[in-house]
Amino acid sequence: MQKWLAGLGNVRRYPSLMIGVVIIALFVSVAIYTPIAIPRDEGIRLWRGGENVWGENPKYAAPVWFDWFTKDRLPRTIIVRLGDGGTETAEVTNGGMKRVEISLPFQYVYDGFPDELKLFTTGSPEVVGRTVAISWETPDGRTIVLQDNRSLKKSDTYYISQDVDLRARLSGMAPAVGLFADPDNTEKSLKGDYRLLLTAEVPAAGELDAKFIEYGKIHGVAGTDHRRRDLIVALLWGAPIALIFGVAAAVGTTVLTFILAATGTWLGGKVDRVFQWITQVNLIIPLLPVMIMIGYLYDRSIWTMLGIVIALNIFSSMMLTYRAMFLQAKESPYIEAAQAYGAGNLRIIFRYLLPRLAPTLLPEFVLIIPTFVFLEATLALLGLGDPVLPTWGKVLENAYSGGALLKGYYYWFLEPSVLLMTLGIGFALIGYSLDRIFNPRLRTV
Amino acid sequence: MREVIKSLGRYAVVRAVFLVLALIVAIYITIMIANMGGALDKIRKAEIRQTVGMMILANPEYRQLPPEQRLELQERMVAQEEHRLGMDQPFFPKRSFQYLSNALTLRLGWAERMSSDAGSRQVRLIILERLPTTLVLFGTANLILFFLSVFVALFLSRRYGSLLDRLTIGLAPSSAAPGWFYGLFLILIFAATLRVLPWGGLIDAPVPETSLGYALSVLKHIILPTTAVVLGSLFATIYSWRTFFLIYSSEDYVELARAKGLPSRGVELRYILRPTLPPILTNFLLVLITMWMGQIVLETVFQWPGLGRAYYLAIQLQDTPVIIGITVIFGYLLAATVYVLDFVYAVIDPRVRVGAGERRS
Numbered sequence: 075m076q077k078w079l080a081g082l083g084n085v086r087r088y089p090s091l092m093i094g095v096v097i098i099a100l101f102v103s104v105a106i107y108t109p110i111a112i113p114r115d116e117g118i119r120l121w122r123g124g125e126n127v128w129g130e131n132p133k134y135a136a137p138v139w140f141d142w143f144t145k146d147r148l149p150r151t152i153i154v155r156l157g158d159g160g161t162e163t164a165e166v167t168n169g170g171m172k173r174v175e176i177s178l179p180f181q182y183v184y185d186g187f188p189d190e191l192k193l194f195t196t197g198s199p200e201v202v203g204r205t206v207a208i209s210w211e212t213p214d215g216r217t218i219v220l221q222d223n224r225s226l227k228k229s230d231t232y233y234i235s236q237d238v239d240l241r242a243r244l245s246g247m248a249p250a251v252g253l254f255a256d257p258d259n260t261e262k263s264l265k266g267d268y269r270l271l272l273t274a275e276v277p278a279a280g281e282l283d284a285k286f287i288e289y290g291k292i293h294g295v296a297g298t299d300h301r302r303r304d305l306i307v308a309l310l311w312g313a314p315i316a317l318i319f320g321v322a323a324a325v326g327t328t329v330l331t332f333i334l335a336a337t338g339t340w341l342g343g344k345v346d347r348v349f350q351w352i353t354q355v356n357l358i359i360p361l362l363p364v365m366i367m368i369g370y371l372y373d374r375s376i377w378t379m380l381g382i383v384i385a386l387n388i389f390s391s392m393m394l395t396y397r398a399m400f401l402q403a404k405e406s407p408y409i410e411a412a413q414a415y416g417a418g419n420l421r422i423i424f425r426y427l428l429p430r431l432a433p434t435l436l437p438e439f440v441l442i443i444p445t446f447v448f449l450e451a452t453l454a455l456l457g458l459g460d461p462v463l464p465t466w467g468k469v470l471e472n473a474y475s476g477g478a479l480l481k482g483y484y485y486w487f488l489e490p491s492v493l494l495m496t497l498g499i500g501f502a503l504i505g506y507s508l509d510r511i512f513n514p515r516l517r518t519v
Numbered sequence: 520m521r522e523v524i525k526s527l528g529r530y531a532v533v534r535a536v537f538l539v540l541a542l543i544v545a546i547y548i549t550i551m552i553a554n555m556g557g558a559l560d561k562i563r564k565a566e567i568r569q570t571v572g573m574m575i576l577a578n579p580e581y582r583q584l585p586p587e588q589r590l591e592l593q594e595r596m597v598a599q600e601e602h603r604l605g606m607d608q609p610f611f612p613k614r615s616f617q618y619l620s621n622a623l624t625l626r627l628g629w630a631e632r633m634s635s636d637a638g639s640r641q642v643r644l645i646i647l648e649r650l651p652t653t654l655v656l657f658g659t660a661n662l663i664l665f666f667l668s669v670f671v672a673l674f675l676s677r678r679y680g681s682l683l684d685r686l687t688i689g690l691a692p693s694s695a696a697p698g699w700f701y702g703l704f705l706i707l708i709f710a711a712t713l714r715v716l717p718w719g720g721l722i723d724a725p726v727p728e729t730s731l732g733y734a735l736s737v738l739k740h741i742i743l744p745t746t747a748v749v750l751g752s753l754f755a756t757i758y759s760w761r762t763f764f765l766i767y768s769s770e771d772y773v774e775l776a777r778a779k780g781l782p783s784r785g786v787e788l789r790y791i792l793r794p795t796l797p798p799i800l801t802n803f804l805l806v807l808i809t810m811w812m813g814q815i816v817l818e819t820v821f822q823w824p825g826l827g828r829a830y831y832l833a834i835q836l837q838d839t840p841v842i843i844g845i846t847v848i849f850g851y852l853l854a855a856t857v858y859v860l861d862f863v864y865a866v867i868d869p870r871v872r873v874g875a876g877e878r879r880s
Binding site for chain 1: 537541544545552693694695696703707710711718805813815816819830834837842843849850853854857
């Protein structure tokens with residue numbers, strides 16, 4: 075117990091280690107939580123499912139917490155369905171017809187204006203071809219006719235915010251602005267109860283359904299991208315993928331390199347020379363171009379990439395560094411002693427050589443993890459991200475090629491970047507602290 | 520002195536031979552990878568078909584022939600040409616070595632979709648056109664990185680434990696992110712928000728008339744990418760080099776030199792910097808090798824019209840000859856980097872000279 079306490083006190087001397095451990099622990103818990111909360115297939119569905127998965131999300135919406143930093147209340151998405159806020163009244167008229175009136179009321183309490191307004195209608199075969207009149211009622215009692223007689227279809231989307239005719243009638247204001255603007259001060263929105271009214275005369279057997287969506291400017295914890303996808307899915311799923319990719323690649327490369335370097339150095343002679351040749355050749359193979367080539371010619375799944383990263387990094391430059399260290403360790407008296415009592419090659423390598431230098435491996439191992447995490451992002455930025463899984467790199471790529479910097483959607487670019495950066499710094503903090511702990515020469519006074 | 524030059528010369532030759540061998544193996548592996556999908560084969564066959572088709576079209580004698588006969592003639596000529604080039608032979612071993620010799624002698628063939636700015640479709644010309652811009656950016660950035668790191672590291676090792684020292688060392692984890700990543704942030708800050716520096720590219724449009732204006736414009740465009748490269752590795756490099764300096768400056772002979780009353784600048788240059796240069800250069804070599812790879816993304820992010828950007832474009836256009844051509848060039852550049860540093864290493868480390876041809880350890 076006392077030993078433990080002493081150890082803890084020792085750790086306290088390295089606050090950066092503590093910070094790093096906390097950061098990594100956070101990411102690990104997210105990485106464990108995500109596959110439980112959003113199973114893999116569900117994650118993929120949410121990320122690649124299509125319009126019916128994310129059709130009700132606004133486009134390019136900032137995260138909701140943006141609201142905390144602005145004076146105004148930014149508009150959120152409002153969805154009014156028939157039966158969910160909306161009501162329908164039908165009145166039988168002569169000739170087997172009925173007059174249907176659908177009222178979609180909602181309350182608008184936000185400052186500023188929404189981006190998009192859409193009205194979705196669906197109708198049974200009987201109503202197809204009939205017409206509907208759509209009007210807009212504002213809190214101050216004005217009624218704006220949106221459409222006089224829009225013909226009904228089986229399924230129809232009325233893009234209110236893109237109605238050029240309506241724009242002209244709103245004296246040039248974009249419909250999403252003009253419909254909400256305060257007539258006295260068109261810079262500001264008029265808050266209160268609005269109502270969208272649909273009236274149609276249809277055969278008595280006909281069914282009509284309507285849904286109105288006001289797309290807000292903020293949505294979800296992480297906002298949405300150019301395809302209305304909720305970014306949180308990708309940000310959450312990015313954590314396990316980044317961790318697995320980084321750690322697996324680091325284990326695959328540093329540990330294997332370490333063992334091979336020890337083996338080569340200990341056996342010496344031909345084995346050593348062959349290992350050195352392979353390393354020299356490997357240094358000249360351009361890693362990233364080859365990976366890009368493989369991704370483009372064969373398969374770009376993240377697991378293939380992982381395999382290639384490991385294969386091309388086993389005989390990396392670290393081989394030279396480790397070899398130099400093992401050459402020194404090889405001459406130690408205790409190795410000679412082990413030989414003297416008749417220990418075999420395997421025993422000497424695994425029981426004597428490797429443990430001796432393991433402390434130098436550990437910081438190296440931790441420090442190299444971020445390199446691979448960023449390698450995944452690099453590949454994704456070049457368009458070679460995993461075809462199905464959502465990753466941070468792919469969000470970054472979308473943001474970059476979608477012009478997030480140019481158009482000012484900074485959240486879209488910053489979210490994956492900050493996550494990548496934090497994870498990288500977390501590992502780096504641990505790595506550098508371990509370096510100082512295991513290499514006492516570097517210990518700060 | 521003559522002995523030294525002789526052994527240095529021998530070392531240079533031995534290393535060159537070894538690196539050429541390594542390069543051959545590396546390019547051969549690249550070719551094997553590129554051909555496993557049959558991609559290069561298909562391209563070459565398509566190339567032959569195209570050349571033959573053009574030949575037939577260009578010859579007035581054949582123009583009179585009915586279409587079926589012309590098609591038959593084309594097939595016959597394609598088969599002949601394929602036979603001539605050995606395409607009817609199995610890929611391994613014969614043809615793969617042919618590709619190797621083509622790549623090594625830089626006969627890189629013709630691009631499928633890309634062309635150089637001057638309008639040529641030769642892969643070699645496309646590459647030659649882009650190489651200088653890449654070298655300018657890469658050279659500038661890495662020279663700054665090297666000298667800045669050496670001086671800051673030396674400076675900090677002198678003020679070991681001071682606030683400045685601890686602050687810089689505390690920044691070492693920042694190098695976990697690569698240069699292009701900082702590039703995006705720099706663009707966000709200096710181009711998107713402050714609007715003081717260009718978003719990317721090599722030069723203003725329209726291109727300035729005077730050469731001074733030209734130079735200034737390039738200078739303005741090179742600031743952000745260079746800063747990105749330097750930021751990406753600066754603090755980790757300083758950290759590791761400072762460590763080298765600290766280790767060497769606690770050696771007994773340094774203490775002795777100090778005790779003798781030598782000026783501290785002389786001690787630093789002759790007793791600390793000199794013996795640390797070999798490990799520092801090795802370290803720098805490895806940084807450079809990683810950096811060559813980073814060039815592809817960096818140039819893409821900054822729209823820098825260099826080799827890396829061309830590579831990215833080639834991927835997007837799926838232009839295999841260009842992809843393979845640039846991969847080969849990257850191989851050459853890596854080999855050249857290794858060679859130059861090996862040589863510099865030999866010049867500054869007397870031990871290497873003695874054991875010419877042997878690997879450093």
